[in-house]
Amino acid sequence: MIFQAKYMVVFTGAGISAESGIPTYRGAEDGVWHKYDPAKYANIRYFLKDPKYYWGFFREVRYPLLKQAEPNKAHIALAKLEAKGVLRAIITQNIDGLHQLAGSRRVLELHGNTRRILCMECNKGYTIDTVYRQLETQFPPTCSGCSGRLRPEVVFFGESLPTAVLEEATQETRRCDLFMVIGSSLVVQPAASLPVMAKQQGARLVIINKEPTPLDSIADVVFHSAASEMLGDI
Ligand code: APR
Numbered sequence: 369m370i371f372q373a374k375y376m377v378v379f380t381g382a383g384i385s386a387e388s389g390i391p392t393y394r395g396a397e398d399g400v401w402h403k404y405d406p407a408k409y410a411n412i413r414y415f416l417k418d419p420k421y422y423w424g425f426f427r428e429v430r431y432p433l434l435k436q437a438e439p440n441k442a443h444i445a446l447a448k449l450e451a452k453g454v455l456r457a458i459i460t461q462n463i464d465g466l467h468q469l470a471g472s473r474r475v476l477e478l479h480g481n482t483r484r485i486l487c488m489e490c491n492k493g494y495t496i497d498t499v500y501r502q503l504e505t506q507f508p509p510t511c512s513g514c515s516g517r518l519r520p521e522v523v524f525f526g527e528s529l530p531t532a533v534l535e536e537a538t539q540e541t542r543r544c545d546l547f548m549v550i551g552s553s554l555v556v557q558p559a560a561s562l563p564v565m566a567k568q569q570g571a572r573l574v575i576i577n578k579e580p581t582p583l584d585s586i587a588d589v590v591f592h593s594a595a596s597e598m599l600g601d602i
Pocket residue numbers: 380381382383384386387392393394395396461462479550551552553554555556576577578579593594595596
């Protein structure tokens with residue numbers, strides 16, 4: 369299917385980064401770390417009410433995980449398929465930036481990227497290392513330019529997806545002839561509607577996910593296996 373494809377698009381979720389040591393949100397074994405409550409650290413209303421909760425999570429969990437995470441064989445295989453001109457775009461729900469670290473260039477980040485921190489007042493950008501260091505003396509962190517509050521450039525629950533990125537992802541989904549899902553439970557909308565849209569416009573749909581997904585029944589091929597094994601073989 370890959371070699372017959374004229375326009376292959378891949379859609380990834382947390383499962384592709386599990387083998388890089390980043391816990392998934394809903395996977396059977398790990399499910400996200402339980403010390404911090406995603407209903408708090410991943411929710412915009414809670415973040416605005418009590419930013420210290422998020423920054424505590426960032427300092428203790430998010431930052432250390434990002435620093436140890438390396439792209440795995442699955443990320444690297446996708447970068448190679450793009451370099452060969454086979455894979456045209458990756459649409460990802462992940463915020464870990466591992467596709468770019470693996471060398472992928474066209475990556476549409478539906479939920480943003482947690483390696484980018486910005487000031488809510490003046491939009492000044494910061495790296496996670498700069499912010500991590502500032503936390504030792506300034507908690508929660510503030511902007512060195514205007515003392516505004518900082519936030520990760522991610523889509524919190526309660527916020528809408530970046531329209532331009534969603535529009536681009538929809539266009540890619542509409543024009544592909546092969547849509548491959550890797551490591552997503554396909555339960556969060558509107559992302560999970562993209563595979564359906566691809567199938568409806570006539571693309572072949574392949575799902576690689578450790579556990580069954582609600583869209584298995586409409587896929588042309590389903591592999592319930594680990595992403596790095598499958599992509600390594602491919
Ligand atoms: N290889 C393949 N699949 C895997 C692997 C692996 N090594 N490890 C886990 N999985 C599968 C799990 O079985 C699970 O079905 O990956 C899927 C991950 O699903 P989720 O944890 O729900 O992640 P995702 O689908 O990306 O969640 C979507 O929900 O919480 C929000 O914004 C967050 O982007 C996230 C969105």
